[in-house]
Amino acid sequence: MFSRAIFATLDRWAEKKERKPLVLRGARQVGKTTAVNLWAERFDQYLYLNLDLPEDRKLFERDINVKELAESIFFQKNIIRGSSKVLLFIDEIQNSPKAVESLRYFFEHMQELYVIAAGSLLESLINRRITFPVGRVEYCMLWPLSFVEYLSATGEAAAVEALGQIPVQDYAHERLLKLFNRYTLIGGMPEIVRVYLEGNDLVRLKSVYNSLITAYLDDVEKYASNENQARVIRHVISNVFFEAGSRITFHGFGRSQYRSREISEAFALLEKALLISLVYPTTRVQIPAVPDRRKSPKLQLLDTGLIIFFAGLQAELIGTDSIDSVFSGKIAEHIVGQEILTSDPSPLHGLRFWVREKKQSNAEVDFVLPYEGKLIPVEVKTGATGRLRSLHQYMDSTDHRFAVRIYGGALRIDSVKTVAGKAFNLLNIPYYLAAQLNDYIRWFVDNAGVK
Secondary structure (H helix, E strand, O other): OOOHHHHHHHHHHHOOOOOOOEEEEOOOOOOHHHHHHHHHHHOOEEEEEEOOOHHHHHHHOOOOOHHHHHHHHHHHOOOOOOOOOEEEEEEOHHHOHHHHHHHHHHHHHOOOEEEEEOOOOHHHHEOOOEOOOOOOOEEEEOOOOOHHHHHHHOOOHHHHHHHOOOOOOHHHHHHHHHHHHHHHHHOOOHHHHHHHHHHOOOOOHHHHHHHHHHHHHHOHHHHOOOHHHHHHHHHHHHHHHHHOOOEOOOOOOOOOOOOHHHHHHHHHHHHHOOOEEEEOEEOOOOOOOOOOOOOOOEEEEOOHHHHHHHOOOHHHHHOOOOOOOHHHHHHHHHHHHHHHHHOOOOOOOOOOEEEEOOOOOOEEEOEEEEEOOEEEEEEEOOOOHHHOHHHHHHHHHOOOOEEEEEEOOOOEEEEEEOOOOOEEEEEEEEHHHHHHHHHHHHHHHHHOOOO
């Protein structure tokens, strides 16, 4: 299993004239190594180094220049260097600070080589004992499989084709919604999807889920700087599945006695490992959506399938045709956030939501997305359009007339008025289109009849 989007990103990187070494960022088991190994078929020669192996790691320990290093790598791999396109992939690069340093010299002196680096726990080690050469590398995020990638992996070619049509056709809605519910249940972790495909059996997935969380817990020692911090991180990992999609406070998180500082440091390390994201709110209705870090963040996890399994929600989701009410609606909001994140590989891409917190009138909109100078509000909610109270309050405060609702219904555009009388256009799109939100907002603006 691998991410189709990463192939397109790698293709664009390879076409750049002044190409910098590319560092793949992503949590454990999201398919970084598999994706590069498959993409390497585009090259005439492929050099793969795994710095978990002493013989590969030793290549970077000698005091030689980068051209001699390249010659040593070719010799080590028993490959005669030609004049063809050559891809060098340095995996588990966190095991060698000198290998990280060498990325700078590959950029400055050997741009004819295509160089990619990746590694487990890479994020948690950045700024601790490894410093990546500023301005000499670029970064790319790798997330779990998106819905369309899941469909491709499961052989749903007709569904993939239907999603490629903008706007999606009404005849495809019911089947796409059922497929999306199953995707939400399983999640996008490549190993989970692979095992599910082998037997189409949810019971077989239990051991894979357990092995994933065991691996994350085993990594705690590498994240932590001392035993107390390790205990805090274990506590946080054990409790995040029950708090996903909620706004959290650090002090006493998970009904513990841990202090705010201890919990916040643990969350910071898990963010670097890309296991979780802390999504901070903005109070602005115009670009830029500056986050207010004094306010409580929402908790976004790596994968919704992991949440459903470890929170014990599988039976609830299997027994329903809709994800609207599962986990008080938090699952629907979480999977939408996951789809939005997978739609953009940029490491600067993140989620924001909007709040207005007053003594007698609080309001909260699930997401806000920048689009051509506007900050578009996005609500994940079922029910009548007139009940979108927070969304209406946002629209009364902004100077544009475009809003989005993501729900279980069919695609449509409504003309709506707020309680205060402001007219605006509301794009209603089904859950399965969340990863294509930017494309649909463009279609929406072009077809709503209002600029």
